[in-house]
Amino acid sequence: MSAPSVFTVSGMTCQHCVASVREEVSELAGVEDVQVDLASGQLVVTGSAEPSAVRAAVADAGYEVVG
Ligand code: 9UX
Numbered sequence: 001m002s003a004p005s006v007f008t009v010s011g012m013t014c015q016h017c018v019a020s021v022r023e024e025v026s027e028l029a030g031v032e033d034v035q036v037d038l039a040s041g042q043l044v045v046t047g048s049a050e051p052s053a054v055r056a057a058v059a060d061a062g063y064e065v066v067g
Pocket of ligand 1: 012013014015016017018
């Protein structure tokens, strides 16, 4: 059981953006749960995914992990 990883995503402006990020990150190996908040840009990934893979998945969806 691993602690959730928290990222900040820039560029999301609607709930479809949120769904796109959620779907891309959910496909990564080791991911158990993905929560995305539009207002804050906060992305919370539960599971064992590599941070670099999360960043790449967010980029594939058309957005960017910042910070
Ligand atoms: Mo709607 Mo979110 O075009 O980019 S998917 S604003």
